Amino acid sequence: PEVDAIYIPLPNHLHRPWTLKALNAGKHVLCEKPLACNANEAREMASAAKDAGLVLMEAFMYRFHPRSQRIKQMVAEGSIGTPCLVRAAFCFRMREKDWVNADNARLRLEMGGGALLDVGCYGVSVARWLLGAEPTQVQAQAVYHSGGADVHLVGSLSFADSSLATFEASFVSALQQTFTVVGREGAIELPHNAFVPWEKDAVFVLRRYDE
Numbered sequence: 001p002e003v004d005a006i007y008i009p010l011p012n013h014l015h016r017p018w019t020l021k022a023l024n025a026g027k028h029v030l031c032e033k034p035l036a037c038n039a040n041e042a043r044e045m046a047s048a049a050k051d052a053g054l055v056l057m058e059a060f061m062y063r064f065h066p067r068s069q070r071i072k073q074m075v076a077e078g079s080i081g082t083p084c085l086v087r088a089a090f091c092f093r094m095r096e097k098d099w100v101n102a103d104n105a106r107l108r109l110e111m112g113g114g115a116l117l118d119v120g121c122y123g124v125s126v127a128r129w130l131l132g133a134e135p136t137q138v139q140a141q142a143v144y145h146s147g148g149a150d151v152h153l154v155g156s157l158s159f160a161d162s163s164l165a166t167f168e169a170s171f172v173s174a175l176q177q178t179f180t181v182v183g184r185e186g187a188i189e190l191p192h193n194a195f196v197p198w199e200k201d202a203v204f205v206l207r208r209y210d211e
Contacts, residue, residue: 007059008032011105012112016041019056023048028055034121037112060125062195067202071181071188075130079206080183084163086130088123088179090195091170094151106171107149114149115169116142122195123167123179124157130181133159143172185209 005028008018015031022029029049035058036042049056062068075083098104105111106118128134135157142153152172157165168176177196180189186208193199 003027005030005055009059012037012117013110015112016045019045020048023052023054023056026052026054028057030057030059032059033125034058034112034117037117058125060122062122062126062197063129065197065202067190067197067204071190071204072130074188074206075181075183080181080187080208081185083131083181083183085182086127086163086165086179087167087182088126088165088194089168089176090119090122091168091173091176092119093174094171107145107147107151109148115151115153115171116140116155118169118171120153120155120167120169123155123165123169126179126195127157127165127167131159131163131165133161133163135165136160 006022008015008022008029008031010018010032012034015034016036019029019031023045031045035056036045045056063072074080094106098106104113106113106115137158138155140153140155142150145151150169152170153168155167155169157167159165170176177192177194178190179194180187186206189205189207191203191205193202
């Protein structure tokens with residue numbers, strides 16, 4: 001009864017049931033990404049939070065990092081002109097022993113596995129955040145593991161104002177953790193550790209393309 005909010009860092013397939021339990025108990029919820037395994041689950045969870053008058057938040061830490069906050073501010077202030085494109089990648093090469101581990105949640109569909117939900121969600125999130133809109137069209141192409149989980153994919157998002165976004169997610173490629181937002185007058189790039197920054201000095205690059 002003394003608890004105000006609950007953090008849910010469980011495997012993906014457990015986000016929905018435990019979020020609903022917490023909301024039903026009258027607790028605000030910070031749920032680890034991805035919020036849900038599909039759109040229907042997300043709608044159910046959001047509706048339950050709204051009906052209960054409680055906060056339900058997806059735990060994308062990168063949005064609150066000072067570097068990300070500064071980039072968001074610069075985009076809003078027009079530092080690169082009107083944003084029209086976001087490019088993002090979150091890729092890493094999974095260890096050999098993880099490919100044969102039967103308990104590896106990243107490869108088990110019934111546990112919400114796959115590169116899209118694990119790391120591709122970052123690219124979708126940052127595009128929606130920086131462009132300030134929801135996509136109207138989504139496309140993707142993927143390579144699948146023998147068990148059915150996607151392990152290597154590229155996707156694209158189209159927005160009503162003609163803005164575009166592309167994202168990559170992979171368990172098989174070399175480490176990439178980057179995003180770039182491109183405007184009509186310049187671009188801002190995070191060349192490394194864009195989503196899980198651990199270095200002391202956080203770096204981004206601003207490029208201006210003046211006529």
